[in-house]
Amino acid sequence: MSRYTVKPPAEAQHRVSFAVMALVMAVALLLTGFLSSKPMRVTVDGRSCSVPPGSRLSDLVTAGIAQSAAGNLIGVDGSVAKRGGGAPASFTLNGRPAPSQTRLYGSDVVESATGANLQEAVITTDVAIPFQVREEGRGPLSELRALGAPGVRRVTLGEVSGIEITSTVVMEPSDMVIGFARPVNGKFVVLTFDDGPYPTYTAGVLRVLKDYDVHATFFMLGLQVRRNPGLARQVVAEGHTVGNHTYSHKKLAKLPPAKIRWEIKKGREAIYKATGVNTRWTRPPYGSMGGKVWRQLSAQRLRVALWDVDSRDWKKPGARKIAASVLKHTKPGSVIIMHDGGGNRRQTVRALEIIIPQLKRRGYTFVTLDQLDEMRREDRAAAAAKRRAPSKASGAQPGGSSKRES
Numbered sequence: 541m542s543r544y545t546v547k548p549p550a551e552a553q554h555r556v557s558f559a560v561m562a563l564v565m566a567v568a569l570l571l572t573g574f575l576s577s578k579p580m581r582v583t584v585d586g587r588s589c590s591v592p593p594g595s596r597l598s599d600l601v602t603a604g605i606a607q608s609a610a611g612n613l614i615g616v617d618g619s620v621a622k623r624g625g626g627a628p629a630s631f632t633l634n635g636r637p638a639p640s641q642t643r644l645y646g647s648d649v650v651e652s653a654t655g656a657n658l659q660e661a662v663i664t665t666d667v668a669i670p671f672q673v674r675e676e677g678r679g680p681l682s683e684l685r686a687l688g689a690p691g692v693r694r695v696t697l698g699e700v701s702g703i704e705i706t707s708t709v710v711m712e713p714s715d716m717v718i719g720f721a722r723p724v725n726g727k728f729v730v731l732t733f734d735d736g737p738y739p740t741y742t743a744g745v746l747r748v749l750k751d752y753d754v755h756a757t758f759f760m761l762g763l764q765v766r767r768n769p770g771l772a773r774q775v776v777a778e779g780h781t782v783g784n785h786t787y788s789h790k791k792l793a794k795l796p797p798a799k800i801r802w803e804i805k806k807g808r809e810a811i812y813k814a815t816g817v818n819t820r821w822t823r824p825p826y827g828s829m830g831g832k833v834w835r836q837l838s839a840q841r842l843r844v845a846l847w848d849v850d851s852r853d854w855k856k857p858g859a860r861k862i863a864a865s866v867l868k869h870t871k872p873g874s875v876i877i878m879h880d881g882g883g884n885r886r887q888t889v890r891a892l893e894i895i896i897p898q899l900k901r902r903g904y905t906f907v908t909l910d911q912l913d914e915m916r917r918e919d920r921a922a923a924a925a926k927r928r929a930p931s932k933a934s935g936a937q938p939g940g941s942s943k944r945e946s
């Protein structure tokens with residue numbers, strides 16, 4: 541009926557051709573993808589094998605296909621310092637040398653060669669030689685006679701293997717020397733009391749000392765001084781010597797240097813604040829010493845008094861037993877350790893009432909560490925004077941000293 545044939549609109553025609561093109565492209569892409577993901581056949585070191593597409597020569601080594609690998613790093617002693625640490629494996633590709641990053645294509649022919657061995661580098665370094673702590677002499681008083689210094693050893697060694705080739709001592713270490721000494725000749729004895737001041741017991745000890753007109757040395761804890769400043773002052777007022785037993789009674793040798801310094805300094809400061817005495821006498825808790833502790837003590841110019849007679853009063857075996865043990869071990873120049881703090885010290889006070897009169901009967905004189913120091917100084921001065929003028933000792937004139945030969 542109609543005179544007109546119905547034409548599809550132009551847009552619709554375009555749509556159809558687009559769809560066809562897209563389909564063709566998708567198929568093409570899929571095909572290339574399929575083809576490119578297919579393993580390639582290559583010949584490596586005479587053997588045919590397949591490798592993933594996109595492989596490089598270096599991948600043949602990692603995949604274990606190539607017969608050769610990197611060379612080794614050879615140590616200074618000739619042994620292998622690091623397997624595979626030498627030059628990398630080298631390749632020829634289709635008869636020509638090729639870098640390891642070269643890409644492989646199907647039917648390539650590869651020959652691999654093991655990389656060269658390399659010699660490890662030699663380095664020179666300085667190593668510290670630790671110094672020793674040496675003790676000289678015997679006795680309860682100790683002093684630092686030499687600070688000690690580490691030595692230096694120059695070493696050449698393999699950088700990787702760490703094997704030493706040469707070792708030369710550039711500087712010898714010098715020992716730290718700690719001298720121990722008996723205080724002075726003569727029948728002197730030093731009573732020392734640790735861990736106070738402590739209510740009741742410090743006062744008890746002071747009362748007994750006063751009764752017998754005897755002076756002693758008190759190694760106080762900074763913490764206790766802060767708690768009982770009045771007792772600390774009383775000790776000083778009654779003529780006794782005060783020493784520093786650190787601030788809080790830690791084992792110094794186990795602390796880091798900064799903490800050791802703090803313990804010593806704070807103890808001393810607390811004593812100074814309460815009593816006005818700037819003591820240099822120090823007794824590390826538990827007698828815990830060692831190089832680190834000595835360094836700090838020496839930096840603060842302090843002196844150490846340990847003991848040679850330990851009353852072990854802190855074990856509380858009874859006043860008689862404490863006294864008997866002290867009396868048994870005391871000899872001229874002894875430093876006796878007892879405690880006026882750290883617990884119930886009633887036995888200590890009672891033992892003291894036995895010890896003092898007994899030692900007095902035996903002819904001992906009780907001195908404090910300060911008095912002992914004074915006596916030592918006098919002894920030394922007298923000895924020095926004697927050395928300077930051995931023959932003219934009696935006829936030496938006071939004014940002639942400047943003309944003497946040294």
Ligand code: NI
Nearest residue numbers: 734735825826
């Ligand atoms: Ni103590």
